Each structure stands twice: as structure tokens, then as C-alpha cells.
Amino acid sequence: MGYNSENLRELPDIQNPLLLFKNLKTDLDKLKSQIGNLKNIKLSSKLLHGISLKKGDLPDVRSLEYTGSRLSHNLKNTRATELSERLHKYPEDSKSRLKLVEMFLQEAESCSLPISRDAFLLAMQEVASPMISTQKINMALAAQTIYLEKLQKVLKDDLTETESKIKGDGNVDTILEKQLKRMQGTEDFIRKCIELLKTEPIPTDYELNLKKSKAGKSIPFGNLKSGFDPMLRRLVFLPLAGDNLKYIFEILHRLEGKNPLVGYHEAKMFDVLAQIQLIIASAGNEPEPKKNGFELFSKALKAICDAVKLVGNIPEKAIEKAAVYRYGHLCYTIHRTYKSNNIPVPKEHLKRVEKAVSLLEPIAEDPKNRKMQAKLAYVLDEN
CATH class of the missing domain: 1.20.1050 (Glutathione S-transferase Yfyf (Class Pi); Chain A, domain 2)
Incomplete structure (x- = not known):
């Protein structure tokens, strides 16, 4: 499923790049609320073992949702749709969601901007979980860089096109010049964000159960040295990780x-x-x-x-x-x-x-x- 320039113009991040992180946070919260709403549904014992996919009960491939359906239908890997269907049955299956993001990272070069955005938000959905790991953080960092770089390219192409129009016309068009100045500012914003937020992945594998840490009376040294410290060194470069960062600092202020x-x-x-x-x-x-x-x-x-x-x-x-x-x-x-x-x-x-x-x-x-x-x-x- 391709995306033409008209589809791209509908992306809020293209319409107003300066509201990038605000818009991304809004959509991330929607993903989180989808899972939250599912938890509140009283399921029968049969449904607790998995929701059967019936006709008319398929994931929506046209919009962003917790199943990653739109992402899976735009990946070449034939297993992608299976993972999406599994997420429809088991919404909290982190392994399937991470595998889907991993597939995206392998095919990222050929993926469109909206699909890259989906992958990034799905990765961030995992980072927002109380079960946080270095793997999740590394994937989110990689997906964030890919998305920002693709966004910058689209904005740069638009900027180049506008510059060509101004040079080609030969006349001073006040509206175009104002548009050009705005576009230069937004492209520069994304470029600087890429520079600011790019960092190396965490070299070690570790997982933390934040709920368990919050309920504890102390933090084991291993969790501090191999978990909280290296994770925080990278989490601070994920602006969308604010909720979990706040949660982590509440734990650390109390116990450390x-x-x-x-x-x-x-x-x-x-x-x-x-x-x-x-x-x-x-x-x-x-x-x-x-x-x-x-x-x-x-x-x-x-x-x-x-x-x-x-x-x-x-x-x-x-x-x-x-x-x-x-x-x-x-x-x-x-x-x-x-x-x-x-x-x-x-x-x-x-x-x-x-x-x-x-x-x-x-x-x-x-x-x-x-x-x-x-x-x-x-x-x-x-x-």
C-alpha cells in the first residue's frame, strides 16, 4: 500500500513539523488507550484464551492501531501479517510487537514516512510498558532516527521545490518567500533534533519490571548498574518516553x-x-x-x-x-x-x-x- 504526496500532506507532522512531538505523543496515548480499553472489557473464558478473528473483526489496515496491521501490510516479510493477527488476539504480546518492529528495521529503507511513523510509535508503546528492556529502548531509538531522517528528507524536498519555483519565476513572490522561510525553519528544526537525539544503542541486554521496583523497599545493585543507569542514559533521548521516565524517577527518588x-x-x-x-x-x-x-x-x-x-x-x-x-x-x-x-x-x-x-x-x-x-x-x- 503506497503513499502519494497527497497522503503525506495529511500527516500532522508535515502540516506543522514544530508540533511533531506533541502530535506523536497524542497518537502514542491513543495506542496506549486502545490496550487500556481492551483490559476493561469483560471477556468470557473463551476470549481470555484468544480472540478469534472473524469476518468483519479484522484489524484496520488503514489506521494506526496496537496490532500494527497497517505496518504489517506494508512489509515484504510474509510473517508480518501473522504477527499482526496474533497481536489482535493477544494485545499485550510484546514479543510479537517487537518482532514486527524488528522486521521494519530490516526493511526501513524501502518503507514510507507514514509506515516508519507507525513503527516508531509501536516501538514507543513497548518502551511505555512497565516491563522495560534495553532491547525495547534500542529499537525505539533506531526507529526514531529513521522516522526523523525520512521526515527531514520530505521537508527538504519540499524546500528545494519551493526554492526552484522562486528562482524559476524570477519575480518576488511575498507569499512564496514567507512560505520558504517557514519551511527553512521547520527543516532546520528536524535536522537539529536528529543531531540532538541520535545516540549509541545500549550494548547489554537487561530487563526491568518497574512495577516490582516501585513496590520494593530497595533497588538491587545489579538493577541499578545494569538496568536503571544504562537505560536512563538512552531514555533521555526519547522525548516520547516522558511518562515512564517520570515513573522511573519517582522510584529512584524514593529508593536512591x-x-x-x-x-x-x-x-x-x-x-x-x-x-x-x-x-x-x-x-x-x-x-x-x-x-x-x-x-x-x-x-x-x-x-x-x-x-x-x-x-x-x-x-x-x-x-x-x-x-x-x-x-x-x-x-x-x-x-x-x-x-x-x-x-x-x-x-x-x-x-x-x-x-x-x-x-x-x-x-x-x-x-x-x-x-x-x-x-x-x-x-x-x-x-
């Missing part, structure tokens, strides 16, 4: 409140979200995203400040050194953001920069830390 690891990751999450908002603000020239961006930076600062308070004067452990570096890096990023937006740097922020320079001193033998310290020292010199 004295561990700087919590603030370290939470700060990065807010940092990434802040940068997305500021990219939107730059592309759309609107005040609300800029305001949101600075508010998110404030949350990031609070999180990393809380982490640094747990470190003490001399960082010793790897996570302590990492927290201090992130504190310095965030201070530098926020300073640059003030400057690029022609906003006077508050004295309070300069005090934070001074503190970062001081905290980095004991670990300045590391070239990375020394370089960051030098950047921050330069900030103080120019102010």
Missing part, C-alpha cells in the same frame, strides 16, 4: 534519593527537552517555546544542583565526577543560551559558573574536565 545518579540523569532529561523547545522557538520565532525552554533549563539546574550537593568538595566516585562535569556543562550551555537570545546573564548564574570552576578543580587532571573548566573560566573573564 542519596545517590547523585538520580539528579545526573534527571538533569539530562530536562536539558534535552529544554533544547528541543529552544530549537522550536528559534524556528517559529514564538515566545512560548522559549519560555518553556528556560523553565526546563531551571528544572535541569535544580536536578544537577541536588546531585552535586551529594558529592561534597572532592568528587571521588565516577558518578560524582560525572555529576560535577554535567553541572559545569549545563552552566556553560545555559550561559550560551542567554547570550544567543540577547538576554543579560543573571549574577546568580555567574555564581553558579564560579562554583562549577571550583568543583572541577580537584578533577582537572582529566582533559575533558580541564577543558570544561577553561570554558567556564572564560565565561567569568568576559563578564
Whole structure:
């Protein structure tokens, strides 16, 4: 089932790319609610063993749904439709859904933009589950990159076409020029998001039961080292993972409140979200995203400040050194953001920069830390 240019224009992500993550989140919530609604249906004992596919009871191949039917009908792998039918019978069959996403990843190059979007959202549906794994996160990251790159290509093609029209006509068309400027901004937004969100996959296999962790009185060291830590390092690059990230941080704040690891990751999450908002603000020239961006930076600062308070004067452990570096890096990023937006740097922020320079001193033998310290020292010199 192909998609022509007219179909593409109906995609909300094409109509308004700056609302990309908002629109994706809306559709992800629809997928999650489909499963939730099915759970609320009182099934007979026969249905509990699987819903029989009858005529007129087939998955809808025209729209996005939990079965991945539209995706399966656009894949070459002959087993894809079987997986979709199985998901229709067993909606919570994660293995089948992941297998479907895996098939997509193998055929991604030939898949259309809408189909790539479906695959990404199905992968994110799995990431939103309380049973979270490195496999699910890796697949979602891969699908996210593929979708964003395909979206950028469509926007780039539209931009090139509009540029050609302007050059070809020879006359100054105000409407076309305004359209061109808007298109340049949206294409730039997607390009910067690709750069911001691209990261390496988690190299190890691990699974966490978040419900079990939430009910527990402590977190086993293995779960922290091989589960929460590496997963959070990647989850922060999935803007649609906000609900599960919130759930995870609730668990960690309760059970690992004295561990700087919590603030370290939470700060990065807010940092990434802040940068997305500021990219939107730059592309759309609107005040609300800029305001949101600075508010998110404030949350990031609070999180990393809380982490640094747990470190003490001399960082010793790897996570302590990492927290201090992130504190310095965030201070530098926020300073640059003030400057690029022609906003006077508050004295309070300069005090934070001074503190970062001081905290980095004991670990300045590391070239990375020394370089960051030098950047921050330069900030103080120019102010």
C-alpha cells in the first residue's frame, strides 16, 4: 500500500513539523488507550484464551492501531501479517510487537514516512510498558532516527521545490518567500533534533519490571548498574518516553534519593527537552517555546544542583565526577543560551559558573574536565 504526496500532506507532522512531538505523543496515548480499553472489557473464558478473528473483526489496515496491521501490510516479510493477527488476539504480546518492529528495521529503507511513523510509535508503546528492556529502548531509538531522517528528507524536498519555483519565476513572490522561510525553519528544526537525539544503542541486554521496583523497599545493585543507569542514559533521548521516565524517577527518588545518579540523569532529561523547545522557538520565532525552554533549563539546574550537593568538595566516585562535569556543562550551555537570545546573564548564574570552576578543580587532571573548566573560566573573564 503506497503513499502519494497527497497522503503525506495529511500527516500532522508535515502540516506543522514544530508540533511533531506533541502530535506523536497524542497518537502514542491513543495506542496506549486502545490496550487500556481492551483490559476493561469483560471477556468470557473463551476470549481470555484468544480472540478469534472473524469476518468483519479484522484489524484496520488503514489506521494506526496496537496490532500494527497497517505496518504489517506494508512489509515484504510474509510473517508480518501473522504477527499482526496474533497481536489482535493477544494485545499485550510484546514479543510479537517487537518482532514486527524488528522486521521494519530490516526493511526501513524501502518503507514510507507514514509506515516508519507507525513503527516508531509501536516501538514507543513497548518502551511505555512497565516491563522495560534495553532491547525495547534500542529499537525505539533506531526507529526514531529513521522516522526523523525520512521526515527531514520530505521537508527538504519540499524546500528545494519551493526554492526552484522562486528562482524559476524570477519575480518576488511575498507569499512564496514567507512560505520558504517557514519551511527553512521547520527543516532546520528536524535536522537539529536528529543531531540532538541520535545516540549509541545500549550494548547489554537487561530487563526491568518497574512495577516490582516501585513496590520494593530497595533497588538491587545489579538493577541499578545494569538496568536503571544504562537505560536512563538512552531514555533521555526519547522525548516520547516522558511518562515512564517520570515513573522511573519517582522510584529512584524514593529508593536512591542519596545517590547523585538520580539528579545526573534527571538533569539530562530536562536539558534535552529544554533544547528541543529552544530549537522550536528559534524556528517559529514564538515566545512560548522559549519560555518553556528556560523553565526546563531551571528544572535541569535544580536536578544537577541536588546531585552535586551529594558529592561534597572532592568528587571521588565516577558518578560524582560525572555529576560535577554535567553541572559545569549545563552552566556553560545555559550561559550560551542567554547570550544567543540577547538576554543579560543573571549574577546568580555567574555564581553558579564560579562554583562549577571550583568543583572541577580537584578533577582537572582529566582533559575533558580541564577543558570544561577553561570554558567556564572564560565565561567569568568576559563578564
